[in-house]
Amino acid sequence: MHIHALDTYCPGTSPIHRLDPRVKLVLTGLFILTAALVPDREWGAFGALEALVLLTILLSSVGLVRVQRRSAVAMPFVLAALTVAFSTPGRVLWRLPLPGIPLTVTDAGLLRFLSIAARSYLSVQAAILLAATTPFPDLLWGMRALRIPRTLVAITGFLYRYLFVLADEARRMLQAREARSGAPDGRGGGSVAWRAQVTGSMAGTLFLRSYERSERIYMAMLARGYDGTVRTLSPPSLRLVDWIVGLLVGMLLAALLLLTFDA
Amino acid sequence: MELCVDVRNLWFTYPDGREALRGINLSVSPGEKVALVGPNGAGKSTLLLILAGLLRGQGTVRLFGEPLNDGNLKRMRSRIGLVFQDPDDQLFSPTVFDDVAYGPLYAGLPEEEVKRRVSWALAQMGLEGFAERLSHHLSVGEKKRVAVATVLSMQPEILLLDEPTSGLDPRARRRLIGLLAELRQTMLVATHDMRLVAELLPRTVILDGGRVVADGPTEEILADDVLLENHGLERP
Amino acid sequence: MLFSTTHPTPTPMHIPDGFLSLAVALVGWVVAAVGVGLALWRSREALGERQVPLMGVLAAFIFAAQMLNFTVAGGTSGHLLGGALAAILLGPWAGILTMTTVVAVQALLFQDGGLLVMGANITNMAVIACLVGYGVYRGVRLLVGERRWSLLAGGFAAAWASVVAAAAACAIELGFSGTSPIGVALPAMAGIHALIGIGEGLITVGALALVSRARPDLVEMGRAGSVGGFRWALTGLAVALALTLLSPLASPHPDGLERVAEDLGFIEAAQEAPFEVIPDYVFPGLSNEALATIVAGVVGTIIVFGIAVGVAALYRRRVAVEA
Numbered sequence: 001m002h003i004h005a006l007d008t009y010c011p012g013t014s015p016i017h018r019l020d021p022r023v024k025l026v027l028t029g030l031f032i033l034t035a036a037l038v039p040d041r042e043w044g045a046f047g048a049l050e051a052l053v054l055l056t057i058l059l060s061s062v063g064l065v066r067v068q069r070r071s072a073v074a075m076p077f078v079l080a081a082l083t084v085a086f087s088t089p090g091r092v093l094w095r096l097p098l099p100g101i102p103l104t105v106t107d108a109g110l111l112r113f114l115s116i117a118a119r120s121y122l123s124v125q126a127a128i129l130l131a132a133t134t135p136f137p138d139l140l141w142g143m144r145a146l147r148i149p150r151t152l153v154a155i156t157g158f159l160y161r162y163l164f165v166l167a168d169e170a171r172r173m174l175q176a177r178e179a180r181s182g183a184p185d186g187r188g189g190g191s192v193a194w195r196a197q198v199t200g201s202m203a204g205t206l207f208l209r210s211y212e213r214s215e216r217i218y219m220a221m222l223a224r225g226y227d228g229t230v231r232t233l234s235p236p237s238l239r240l241v242d243w244i245v246g247l248l249v250g251m252l253l254a255a256l257l258l259l260t261f262d263a
Numbered sequence: 264m265e266l267c268v269d270v271r272n273l274w275f276t277y278p279d280g281r282e283a284l285r286g287i288n289l290s291v292s293p294g295e296k297v298a299l300v301g302p303n304g305a306g307k308s309t310l311l312l313i314l315a316g317l318l319r320g321q322g323t324v325r326l327f328g329e330p331l332n333d334g335n336l337k338r339m340r341s342r343i344g345l346v347f348q349d350p351d352d353q354l355f356s357p358t359v360f361d362d363v364a365y366g367p368l369y370a371g372l373p374e375e376e377v378k379r380r381v382s383w384a385l386a387q388m389g390l391e392g393f394a395e396r397l398s399h400h401l402s403v404g405e406k407k408r409v410a411v412a413t414v415l416s417m418q419p420e421i422l423l424l425d426e427p428t429s430g431l432d433p434r435a436r437r438r439l440i441g442l443l444a445e446l447r448q449t450m451l452v453a454t455h456d457m458r459l460v461a462e463l464l465p466r467t468v469i470l471d472g473g474r475v476v477a478d479g480p481t482e483e484i485l486a487d488d489v490l491l492e493n494h495g496l497e498r499p
Numbered sequence: 500m501l502f503s504t505t506h507p508t509p510t511p512m513h514i515p516d517g518f519l520s521l522a523v524a525l526v527g528w529v530v531a532a533v534g535v536g537l538a539l540w541r542s543r544e545a546l547g548e549r550q551v552p553l554m555g556v557l558a559a560f561i562f563a564a565q566m567l568n569f570t571v572a573g574g575t576s577g578h579l580l581g582g583a584l585a586a587i588l589l590g591p592w593a594g595i596l597t598m599t600t601v602v603a604v605q606a607l608l609f610q611d612g613g614l615l616v617m618g619a620n621i622t623n624m625a626v627i628a629c630l631v632g633y634g635v636y637r638g639v640r641l642l643v644g645e646r647r648w649s650l651l652a653g654g655f656a657a658a659w660a661s662v663v664a665a666a667a668a669c670a671i672e673l674g675f676s677g678t679s680p681i682g683v684a685l686p687a688m689a690g691i692h693a694l695i696g697i698g699e700g701l702i703t704v705g706a707l708a709l710v711s712r713a714r715p716d717l718v719e720m721g722r723a724g725s726v727g728g729f730r731w732a733l734t735g736l737a738v739a740l741a742l743t744l745l746s747p748l749a750s751p752h753p754d755g756l757e758r759v760a761e762d763l764g765f766i767e768a769a770q771e772a773p774f775e776v777i778p779d780y781v782f783p784g785l786s787n788e789a790l791a792t793i794v795a796g797v798v799g800t801i802i803v804f805g806i807a808v809g810v811a812a813l814y815r816r817r818v819a820v821e822a
Contacts, residue, residue: 008608032615036521070610077515080679080687087680116678120517120613127516127610137357137397139607151539151551156600157357158555159562163604164399165351166556166563174567195569196698200705203564203579207588207706208713210560211553216352218552219317223345224417225337225369228548233364233374355552 006167010132016060017133020242021142022235027249028130032123034253038260040115045260046122052252053125062132071124081116085109136160141235150230158217166210173202265328266290267421267449268314275309275320275473283309284320285473291449293420298460298481299453301470302495307453308348310470311423314451315345327420341370344414344448348425350406359385359401359409360394366417384416385409388442404435408442421449428456457499461485469494512580512669512692513605514620516613520676527619527672531599534626538595545590554589558597561585562604564706569698579702582628582665583636583658587707588717591633591731598625619672623665627738632661634735637728650711650718651704658703659696664739666692671745685746 016024031049038045057067090108134142140160144153177198190198218226238246268291275284283306291297299307312318314326316336324331326339344366347353356362363384367377385393388408393401401409407427414422427443428436436456443450444463452464460467460481467484469477471494477484484490485498519527543550561581568578581601586594599621605611612620639653670688674681711718 029614032516036615077518081518083679083683116517120515123516123613124610127614131608136608149539154551155555155558156603158552159558159600159604161355161357161398162556162559163562166559167566170563170566193701196701197705199567199569200702201709202567203702204706204709206564207560207710210556211717213352214553214556216347217355217556218549220347220352220355221552222317223315223340224366225341231368
């Protein structure tokens with residue numbers, strides 16, 4: 001069995017893996033919503049949420065280090081949010097030691113920035129956990145059960161299936177370009193504009209192949225009775241344990257919010 | 264006995280003007296296993312697409328004694344299983360289960376029957392335990408076998424296979440030929456694999472330039488070196 | 500390495516969770532739901548039964564095309580975002596649909612973009628990018644006529660405009676959320692993406708040139724379902740105007756914004772800029788500053804549009820004289 005580089009699912013049999021995908025989708029959504037609702041500077045609440053997500057990661061046996069390494073995807077935006085540290089009025093903590101540029105970090109600005117970073121970090125860990133413990137096809141029927149338009153889910157299913165096929169085609173094209181250009185990084189001479197246009201014609205070729213493939217797939221679907229409707233088997237009903245976990249964690253998040261707003 | 268396939272004077276021209284079929288005549292009786300051989304561009308794949316009702320030519324195409332038309336298209340398709348050459352075209356669902364269940368589901372079968380058909384079809388192709396696998400994790404050999412399972416689950420009376428052994432290594436190829444030999448359906452197999460023809464298919468039809476140039480027992484055709492040479496084929 | 504991906508490094512366009520306020524995230528979902536709902540309905544009308552396989556495979560194409568990169572300089576590389584290309588080749592509705600599923604899969608599978616803020620990301624990269632891109636493309640083709648040359652020029656302008664518009668929308672959302680002051684975020688995002696947009700334009704032109712040579716029928720396919728280029732050009736203009744109208748309102752801390760602008764010397768720089776048609780972005784004779792800024796933005800957009808029309812008209816006359 002070959003594992004594709006684009007797979008983010010970590011196979012396993014942990015309790016988190018076995019939880020119903022609908023429950024996982026809803027709880028991940030609620031968790032991120034809770035993080036969004038917790039006001040700035042409520043470090044206790046942020047800490048409790050982090051404890052919850054760390055516990056879940058441990059239960060899932062996905063690996064703490066892996067999740068942390070992967071959560072760096074949000075980094076470019078953390079830099080964008082850094083600007084609030086400089087722009088929010090408040091007590092000056094630090095002055096940029098450059099003559100002529102009067103940039104200052106304020107206490108209010110710094111706390112606002114840290115709150116944003118905390119929310120982002122919490123949310124991205126939850127999303128990584130969802131993808132790492134739920135096979136994408138399960139997410140698809142979970143989405144369908146949550147009333148996302150069936151056509152949209154069906155299109156997403158095709159995207160997922162052919163993502164791997166077309167990504168492999170794209171990689172072969174890049175390899176062929178490198179083999180011809182002689183430079184390992186694909187630089188191979190020419191101006192940036194020229195290189196961009198060559199990349200464009202590769203994208204054009206890929207488009208034509210994809211279009212022709214979609215025509216063959218359409219015929220393969222017709223041959224097996226496709227009539228324009230989206231049909232699927234009905235999803236299995238929720239087990240008792242799924243209900244219990246869903247309700248418990250949901251109540252936990254609600255209690256956390258109530259406590260935070262009460263304090 | 265009634266013929267499964269009866270094609271009379273079938274012509275087909277692609278929109279770009281290329282003539283793919285030029286007056287094909289072909290009849291297949293129930294239970295026959297027929298090889299469709301000939302050089303690239305001879306019209307083999309086009310003929311299979313027309314028999315599955317996906318393209319329409321000029322001439323008559325009768326399946327199970329009825330002329331193929333818009334009215335009976337859907338019913339006819341459920342009695343015919345077409346397997347495309349590229350399994351990535353045939354397997355368009357994220358999981359093996361979804362793909363094998365597709366035909367029965369669109370035939371309107373009850374859910375229990377759909378599930379039963381899926382495990383039966385997978386077992387037929389030696390794929391027990393593959394239901395939850397993701398299609399993109401399969402090897403080429405496994406994909407080719409799942410592709411056949413996706414039509415077996417519809418329990419068709421005729422199997423139309425387009426290059427079933429292309430791209431397979433010797434072991435995967437042997438395995439597939441062994442499994443196909445077990446199937447009882449009427450078969451029409453377009454292929455370049457002359458050993459597959461010799462082992463599996465007692466009757467051979469040679470197509471060249473959109474015409475049937477030979478039709479007879481495989482043994483006789485494979486013994487005719489001049490005929491094979493003239494149409495770019497070789498003895499296994 | 501289960502987690503290593505060959506997926507391109509995240510561009511500063513996929514907003515992660517935590518960076519938008521709940522209100523902005525919800526508005527994003529509303530806009531996305533309306534856009535995607537319309538797109539589902541209209542593309543179904545145009546494509547019928549072929550909608551699902553065609554949209555699905557071409558969404559996978561956009562995803563894979565984003566992996567095709569080219570070296571820019573010093574270890575950095577550029578790649579396609581694809582909104583304009585999708586809208587031109589498939590038509591605006593199908594373009595929105597494919598880009599929506601691409602954004603959704605990027606968030607669900609690779610955490611490239613958040614889940615709660617997915618509505619906003621769909622609004623920026625699918626709805627706005629496709630509408631602005633397609634509007635500009637149809638506008639250019641309307642103005643300079645149906646030539647191969649105009650296909651490529653329209654493609655370049657559409658790609659550039661779609662990337663800059665999506666980035667501007669992203670900055671406005673960050674501004675409304677109080678995450679990044681609009682006075683910093685807007686020039687920074689628009690500036691970076693004005694450069695990225697050049698790469699996007701060149702790739703889009705390369706792709707369109709190849710497709711129009713091999714299958715000219717496919718380039719026309721995107722337009723089969725949508726007559727009325729003028730209406731599309733207006734739609735693109737309207738979306739751009741809406742962004743302009745929103746930008747001055749997007750600051751919950753106007754004091755902080757002004758201070759930063761002053762600190763960084765933006766205000767002086769703006770006043771010194773020799774090509775500034777409307778001084779200081781404030782319309783003379785209007786007391787309310789926010790209103791004045793809006794009017795200035797609108798007038799600015801109309802002037803740019805007018806110049807484009809003028810240049811195109813001159814070009815057409817010259818061609819007519821030569822012919």
